[in-house]
Amino acid sequence: MPETVSTAAQQRLAEIREAAEKAIDKPATLGPDVDITRFRTVSEQDKIDSLASLEKQIKETVIHSGFVADESERSGSYFQMDRTPIYERVQNAFDNAIEIMSTQDALAKWPDEMLEKYWWRAVMPDKDKYTALVALHQTEGYFIRVKAGHKVEKPIQACLFVSESNVSQNVHNLIIVEDGAEANVITGCNVHVDVKEGLHAGISEFYVGKNAKLTFTMVHNWGEDFSVRPRTAVVVDDGGVYINNYVLLTPVKSIQSFPVAKLEGKGSTAVFNTIVYGLKKSIIDLGSEAQLIGEGSRSEAVARTVTLDESVVYSRGRLIGRTNDCKAHLDCRGIVQSSASTQWAIPDLVSEGAPGAELSHEAAISPIAAEEIYYLMTRGLPKDEAVSMITRGFVNIDIPGLPDVLRRQIDKALEETAKEAM
Amino acid sequence: MASAEPLLLIEDLHVSVGDREILRGVDLAIGEGETHVLLGPNGTGKSTLLNTIIGLPNYRVTQGRIVFKGQDLSGLEIDERARLGIGIAFQRPPAVRGVRLRQMLDVAAGGKLPEETVVKLDEDLSLEYMLDREVNMGFSGGEAKRSEMAQLLVQEPDLALFDEPESGVDLDNIAVVGAAMNALLKGDGRVSERTRSGLIITHTGHILQYVNADIAHVLYEGHLACRGNPLDLIDEISRHGYDACVECAICQRL
Ligand SMILES: Nc1ncnc2c1ncn2[C@@H]1O[C@H](COP(=O)(O)OP(=O)(O)OP(=O)(O)O)[C@@H](O)[C@H]1O
Ligand SMILES: [Mg+2]
Numbered sequence: 001m002p003e004t005v006s007t008a009a010q011q012r013l014a015e016i017r018e019a020a021e022k023a024i025d026k027p028a029t030l031g032p033d034v035d036i037t038r039f040r041t042v043s044e045q046d047k048i049d050s051l052a053s054l055e056k057q058i059k060e061t062v063i064h065s066g067f068v069a070d071e072s073e074r075s076g077s078y079f080q081m082d083r084t085p086i087y088e089r090v091q092n093a094f095d096n097a098i099e100i101m102s103t104q105d106a107l108a109k110w111p112d113e114m115l116e117k118y119w120w121r122a123v124m125p126d127k128d129k130y131t132a133l134v135a136l137h138q139t140e141g142y143f144i145r146v147k148a149g150h151k152v153e154k155p156i157q158a159c160l161f162v163s164e165s166n167v168s169q170n171v172h173n174l175i176i177v178e179d180g181a182e183a184n185v186i187t188g189c190n191v192h193v194d195v196k197e198g199l200h201a202g203i204s205e206f207y208v209g210k211n212a213k214l215t216f217t218m219v220h221n222w223g224e225d226f227s228v229r230p231r232t233a234v235v236v237d238d239g240g241v242y243i244n245n246y247v248l249l250t251p252v253k254s255i256q257s258f259p260v261a262k263l264e265g266k267g268s269t270a271v272f273n274t275i276v277y278g279l280k281k282s283i284i285d286l287g288s289e290a291q292l293i294g295e296g297s298r299s300e301a302v303a304r305t306v307t308l309d310e311s312v313v314y315s316r317g318r319l320i321g322r323t324n325d326c327k328a329h330l331d332c333r334g335i336v337q338s339s340a341s342t343q344w345a346i347p348d349l350v351s352e353g354a355p356g357a358e359l360s361h362e363a364a365i366s367p368i369a370a371e372e373i374y375y376l377m378t379r380g381l382p383k384d385e386a387v388s389m390i391t392r393g394f395v396n397i398d399i400p401g402l403p404d405v406l407r408r409q410i411d412k413a414l415e416e417t418a419k420e421a422m
Numbered sequence: 423m424a425s426a427e428p429l430l431l432i433e434d435l436h437v438s439v440g441d442r443e444i445l446r447g448v449d450l451a452i453g454e455g456e457t458h459v460l461l462g463p464n465g466t467g468k469s470t471l472l473n474t475i476i477g478l479p480n481y482r483v484t485q486g487r488i489v490f491k492g493q494d495l496s497g498l499e500i501d502e503r504a505r506l507g508i509g510i511a512f513q514r515p516p517a518v519r520g521v522r523l524r525q526m527l528d529v530a531a532g533g534k535l536p537e538e539t540v541v542k543l544d545e546d547l548s549l550e551y552m553l554d555r556e557v558n559m560g561f562s563g564g565e566a567k568r569s570e571m572a573q574l575l576v577q578e579p580d581l582a583l584f585d586e587p588e589s590g591v592d593l594d595n596i597a598v599v600g601a602a603m604n605a606l607l608k609g610d611g612r613v614s615e616r617t618r619s620g621l622i623i624t625h626t627g628h629i630l631q632y633v634n635a636d637i638a639h640v641l642y643e644g645h646l647a648c649r650g651n652p653l654d655l656i657d658e659i660s661r662h663g664y665d666a667c668v669e670c671a672i673c674q675r676l
Pocket of ligand 2 (some may be wrong): 468469470513585
């Protein structure tokens with residue numbers, strides 16, 4: 001922290017710390033409890049000059065979540081290994097449009113602005129022990145800002161990587177898309193193939209300005225013994241659009257996440273698209289909440305869930321109408337493919353004094369219709385391949401506005417999961 | 423296989439759906455290169471016969487057998503029958519969420535179709551708006567039939583089963599569907615080298631303006647009651663109805 005920090009800022013930091021300290025033992029309302037005292041925090045790593053110098057195995061791992069070493073398809077990159085941001089770069093063409101750095105650096109650079117407007121303003125540090133853990137023992141995280149009026153089509157990529165076992169990575173991320181700006185952020189979270197147990201606690205606070213648009217795509221690729229507790233909140237201003245695409249196709253020990261979109265602005269929109277494969281013994285508790293506060297706000301959440309093996313998946317969705325003129329829909333469908341797996345679909349609609357709010361949902365858990373499988377078989381496809389093709393089609397939802405690069409990434413990931421499931 | 427042996431041989435076939443016996447002793451032989459027509463009132467079991475040949479599990483064979491290319495089909499899965507050379511265009515194909523017609527064509531072709539082939543199919547069958555849609559999802563009656571034809575064309579089965587290929591299809595499109603059936607059944611057109619066979623269910627016979635059929639059978643009360651020249655039989659039925667037809671003089675009673 002530079003010495004120029006104002007007293008107001010210092011006071012705010014003290015408040016955050018105090019709130020977090022009180023919450024450090026507070027279990028989360030959802031998901032299995034994780035004993036956070038078992039993990040030490042991640043270590044420092046060496047910086048690198050170019051993504052090309054990443055270890056081959058790491059490159060191959062991160063590509064599953066859309067992170068590529070060839071930056072010609074990207075406008076900027078952030079790569080954090082354990083606790084060190086080992087690589088941060090904005091491509092020259094976007095120098096005036098994008099700022100990328102670690103959140104610690106951003107806080108040091110603009111302490112008053114950060115603390116006043118963004119830092120722990122959307123997510124509360126005393127929400128539960130995981131937010132408290134990050135507030136007290138933060139290990140960096142990315143800061144991405146797209147400046148007003150700049151529409152950046154090429155994705156910005158961020159990767160949070162864990163290379164050690166028995167650690168917790170406690171990141172705090174900020175994305176700010178200023179008024180009239182547009183950005184596509186792809187983030188991948190990965191662990192090294194050798195990593196056993198660990199915890200990732202991640203705070204993400206996103207701010208979408210007036211008539212701005214943020215498409216945020218996250219592909220999770222954790223280990224079978226990894227516990228993951230993201231805490232995400234997004235604030236959307238007038239006419240702003242937030243699109244959240246979440247893909248989980250690999251086993252995890254447990255993940256519990258319930259991102260919240262606060263649609264404060266008039267005519268603001270949030271869209272959540274979720275694709276989840278429950279594999280092995282994964283416990284996956286995912287949902288999204290849209291708070292329809294601004295007049296004319298809209299939201300849509302689409303989730304497709306397939307459970308295999310002994311996995312347990314909760315697919316939640318909550319819509320809260322707080323203004324008369326708002327409209328939102330939830331669509332969650334699941335297929336249970338193994339008799340040892342469990343699936344819950346829990347849609348949740350609330351109108352808080354908003355008689356005009358139109359909130360609706362469709363939730364279904366059902367197998368693939370046999371006649372569809374037979375139909376594909378009449379064209380010569382064996383039964384198992386027919387099932388896999390229909391399942392892939394079921395989860396591969398049309399995500400309007402998804403850039404081709406991301407589409408290809410998701411298709412590829414689904415392709416590989418299907419192959420492995422065969 | 424001996425050249426005298428028919429491509430498809432059905433003997434004393436009994437088929438039940440649920441507890442109901444629908445087919446009660448069907449005998450049928452279709453030789454290589456032959457196209458047969460199947461007539462019969464609604465609900466007599468015409469689709470049941472086709473669905474049984476392709477092996478849909480709801481159609482239980484309780485007696486008799488189906489032999490294709492000298493091989494007894496009992497115990498063979500649908501896909502095995504398809505790979506052996508049987509193809510079907512359904513009367514009402516199911517919609518499959520998440521699978522596009524383009525993908526179905528690749529499946530039917532047994533691998534990625536070259537783009538030229540897709541373009542050609544599209545020209546012949548006007549598939550443009552359908553290719554990237556989920557197969558049969560909201561397809562109009564005529565679209566569904568054209569999509570079925572496209573799939574069969576790339577699958578190139580030795581025996582093609584057509585379940586009412588022209589029903590719900592407008593006059594222009596009957597010509598399109600008919601041309602596709604013709605292309606499929608005739609191969610490159612040289613009659614002497616016709617090797618593909620077909621079995622067509624039709625009520626109106628309109629499709630026979632485009633496709634030459636050798637013989638027609640009437641399915642009546644669970645079995646093939648008579649057979650004869652396709653156009654003559656249809657004419658007779660349209661004048662006097664099925665009850666009279668199976669008693670009439672122009673057909674060969676069995
Ligand atoms: N999957 C099924 N489940 C229940 N009943 C069936 C099924 N398939 C056929 N049937 C019954 O078997 C009988 C014969 O049906 P089928 O579809 O074979 O008739 P069809 O001759 O093709 O009639 P149409 O000319 O109307 O198409 C009908 O009574 C039908 O309801
Ligand atoms: Mg029928």
